[in-house]
Amino acid sequence: MDERDTQRRIEKIFPDYFNRFTLPDGAKEESIRVYRACRSGKCDKDSFLPSYEERGFKLDPSIDDSDPGQYSLSTYEKPTDVKRFASIMSDMKVPYQIAIGDTNPRHGLVQRTKERVKKRNSHVDWWLYKDAKPYEEFEMITDFEEHLQNYIRERDARK
Numbered sequence: 001m002d003e004r005d006t007q008r009r010i011e012k013i014f015p016d017y018f019n020r021f022t023l024p025d026g027a028k029e030e031s032i033r034v035y036r037a038c039r040s041g042k043c044d045k046d047s048f049l050p051s052y053e054e055r056g057f058k059l060d061p062s063i064d065d066s067d068p069g070q071y072s073l074s075t076y077e078k079p080t081d082v083k084r085f086a087s088i089m090s091d092m093k094v095p096y097q098i099a100i101g102d103t104n105p106r107h108g109l110v111q112r113t114k115e116r117v118k119k120r121n122s123h124v125d126w127w128l129y130k131d132a133k134p135y136e137e138f139e140m141i142t143d144f145e146e147h148l149q150n151y152i153r154e155r156d157a158r159k
Contacts, residue, residue, distance in 0.1 A: 101138030
């Protein structure tokens with residue numbers, strides 16, 4: 001392993017706050033193509049904070065304290081779902097800044113949320129390892145609306 005590989009290596013250690021909950025049985029290392037709404041407008045640490053960190057290390061009072069989703073990075077498999085999410089967030093403005101990439105297992109464990117709870121959307125929980133930098137492997141979608149329309153056309157053509 002050369003020096004660059006050593007610097008890029010992620011230790012499979014979770015942040016200290018992971019002692020507050022139990023990872024679900026279905027969480028695993030898996031590569032899934034996902035979308036992430038980027039509040040900062042770019043692929044950076046600020047746009048890839050797990051929910052708990054994004055809220056200033058506070059729990060969402062409307063969600064059960066033991067819900068592991070409170071500590072994950074929220075991503076979506078479908079662009080229609082990430083757009084819906086971005087449209088309900090008060091700090092997300094049109095045109096939405098959306099990144100696309102894969103849940104590289106070296107950054108953490110994932111689970112499709114619908115495997116754990118009754119959800120109809122394509123939400124994917126991603127529990128990141130301490131010091132993970134998944135944003136380095138994502139890219140911003142230049143024209144998300146065009147990307148979305150192409151996705152819808154391709155999806156409808158398969159039906």
